[in-house]
Amino acid sequence: MSPYKPVTKKLINTVEGCVDDNLRGIVTTFPQLRLHPKHRVVTIRTEADTGRVAVISGGGSGHEPFAAGFVGAGMLDGAVAGGIFASPPTGNVLYAISHLYKFNSGGVIVILGNYTGDRLNFGKAVEKARINGIKVEAVIIGEDVASSHNKTGGRGICAEVYLYKICGAMSARGYDLSSIHKTSIDVSKCFATLGVCLSACSLPGQPPLFEIAQDEMELGAGVHGEAGIAKMKMGTSKEVVGMLLEKIISHLKLVTGDRVTVMVNNLGGTSILEMNIIGADIKEYLDSKKIKLERLYSGHMKSSLEMHGFNISVLHLNKEQGDFWLGLLDDPTTAPGWPAGVLSVGDHDNIRDDETVLQSFTRKAAVGPSLSKQQQDIFRGCLQSAAEELIQSEALLNRLDSGCGDGDCGITIKKFGLAIVEYLKQGSVQYPSNVLWELSEIAETDMGGTSGGIYSLGLSAASQSFAGSQAVSPAEWLAAWESSMAAITKYGGAEPGDRTMLDSLHAAAEAFKQNLGADLKQALLKTSEAAERGAKETASRIARAGRASYVAKEYLQDEDAGARAVAIWIKAVVKYILTKI
Template sequence: MSKITKKIINSPESCVDDNLRGVVALYPSLKLHPKHRTITIRQDADSKRVAVLGGGGSGHEPFAAGLIGAGMLDGAVAGGVFASPPTGHVLYGIKHLYKNNSGGVLVLLGNYTGDRLNFGKAIEKAKIAGIKVEGMIVGEDVASSQNKTGGRSMCGEVFFYKLCGGLSMKGYDLQAIREMAVEANKNMATLGVCLTACSLPGQPPLFEIASDEMEIGAGVHGEAGIEKRKIGTAKEIVALILDQVTAHLKLKAGARVAVMVNNMGGTSIMEMNIIAAETKDYLDKNRIRAERIFCGHLKTSLEMQGFQICLLHLNDVHGKLWLELLDLPTDALGWTGGIMTIRPEKEGEHSDDVDLQTDGLKMDFGHPLSKIEQNITRKSLQAAADELVKNEDLLNKLDSGCGDGDCGITLKKFAEAVKSYLRTASLEHASKILWDLSEIAETDMGGTSGGIYSLGLAAASQALASEETNDRNAWLTAWKNAMQAISKYGGAESGDRTMLDTLHIAAQTFNQTINSDFKEMLFKIIEASENGAKSTANMVARAGRASYVASGYVRDEDAGARAAAIWIKAVLNTIANNV
């Protein structure tokens, strides 16, 4: 059994917040909003320009709070270690920046399911509230580029902070900046290797790797790569990486590039200097001109020993502007350091409070439930919550092969919060119940699962709100809307080895049996959901975290699909036994 890795922290639970306190202790020109794990530039007046907001899981320092400063980010939202920040925190960051940046807010997010879901819902909520905001999903990883939703975001995301921050300082509008970012994403590619695994605070290393091996295509969330190889020399490893990166970008002799050599966290400066030299030699040999080489800790993976190389093709159309933006001065500490370390004469105490009591949503709650229907609803939700708690260990075990082994823990949190909700909640309107459950998923679950359930439940709620009845057709419409919302931001569909495989086949059966005997319909849906969960055991993962790792790590049923089958069975059995 692997030993827990030693780390100098106070506790695994407090390490993210302690880290953020350290950032502002070192750089008091930055402002910490502790309740929302958000750091921003101190700002009192409207800049009239576009603000750029970044963020994601912690453990990647200096990304993203360390890249705040004039000419880069205006703010960053931190999640747990390798976990997406919750929707509410992202929404707070958007609202806070919009107060003093009337040009709007551009939200840069990584191409990971949790970030897509949580940042996506925050952006949609902000738009409903009347905020001028756009999102841009960054993804430039070569190793995962064949994934259905595109490559993961790696250190190239830092290039976007510099490019978009520079355009904002030059006065470009929100749409123009986003369009430029979309174009840059097409001209950027990253690939990396690691020699050792990292470990979450209080945990052992995330995977095993022999002393003479390296992982090709390792991610920044501690996940293993797509291939193991025997370790070679620095020259051989750099050539292995750049052969794939230059081929991916279709670079030819005469091309111009900006280079980022990113330290994954545990690689020495001596090694990084050698890697940088070999990178330049390789490009010179292939007559590709490296106009700039940036090297150092930019987007790390805790203490992982390894590195990534990212190339930005400075093409004939945009290259001159991109190079100009990269050369613009910035006082962001993670890029060049500078005057951000100077303490202001008057820091000032201004309210951090942004009105988060309303998200701007205005909706009718639709047709009311009868007293009998309310009673059945309460029993059904209680039964589902009980079953999720009961199956915590099973879901954790299913998740451990390709995720971080916390699916059961996450759903248990949701279940316990639902139980608490049921003790006092009014269950008069189905649409209101689903909306409340969506908010519970957002605040109590967290991570990818919280984003998935929150988005799905919110979409189902809005569908029921516009219905004049609570009949079978209304519920089928709500079910379909939930799946569409999950697919929109999660990027998955039926057949991709996710919870949608359970939901899709169950919805199909619901549709096919909608006019049959009521209890017979319920039991057929239960049977279909069971078959949907079982079918994922033989699927190739094409979306979600399981799709980022080699197929050998993916075994048995998908945890999310099994969880959906568990609560569907509990809810529908309870309904059948009470009608």
């Protein structure tokens, strides 16, 4: 085995040109911005002196949307990009300061992260600008809890974005350079950041920077692809969020009654699903500590290419200036990367349902013909047997679904089976129409997904068929069966032969129909055999409907999972009835 790790795939043109291509893409997407290509600077388009203070930042590329994505009215006036995870050279920073001062005679405030390269290159540019008579101030941000013990202070992670918004809003309101600089210093004393990563990123043309075991995560990972300060075992979102917030709260010395805003920074490869769960867990944890969450900002702020992980950055809204800072954070901006807007403002008492709206859709009375006591026992046994077989078939159905779907058919069907078993513990089976209706509701609420929708639709149609019947007979069961298939075809779009559950369902229904006048035992056996045959035949059929129709045919080498599930429960029902007749 080769000791070398493979290069990670990335959609770029060249390693050497990816930073410049990225910057061109930004101004192509947002043409009201201007790219200064020789200096890798992005600015707001300006033709006359605004008289305001310009706000500037920057640093290495690979952290997008930081920093060019925050250029816009009410945030940054300009951003300087370095190479991937590399500080921009002094000359490019000086160019950005000089250009912005030309159109913003109120001065320039430079916001930079606490990294040696940025401190040196931005610092030298600031000093050169002052020598040239430019009014300029700088503020260095180093809010990382994990590295806070370092001699030079913690690293700058993502809290810089707070200052982009606050300083940008102050500039838009007309505050002078001295006031903006003082506020930036005050704010920087009131925030802290800590995060974890679950997998490493890789520089263009390179393998992953480090390895993390499947059951581990790195605490305190940085935004330059570096590993964290400690490896920890994976936990749930609640556990990880609680651990991070406990350390941040201790670092900031927050107490009951304090008010905060929280920024959740996606390090690049974390799904929005995960980010939303993390956000909800942050609110829950802060509530438990009686710390008031005023705003939650979630999204990509300062990423680390495709690193899977996130940072939590907490800003303490202190009693002296908290309301002022919050107002600045709420001020409008045109910067494309800022994740907040009108919907971000408001209290968090917003999670509840209106239980009255669907009451009129609930079946309230018994409808259709009823079953005798003996028939009820058989019906209950059929449902119990079918449910148990579906539960036991989880692994098989997941495997069949994995090639052409998302591999969860067995999980979904098992949920249905478990819910049916639970229903049968107390639910009445006297009226078939009502039972089928209840099963359709169970499929909708407990099963979920596409399969849940299909089963719910089919069962509700079967329920309606029985509601208009006068008696319970094999012919009435067939009518309900056919109504069910018609509804599935009408709304699902599939027909028999399209490699779906209908292949088994239709084959079985036809066999049952053809043998209605024969011996019941013979009719049931023929029905079960037809369902089995219908499922097996799907292995050689072309998918024309359902999720399988979206994938290449080489992935469709086995039976359709939905068709196999139908064959399983039909066989279970037939087997049970045969023991009773």
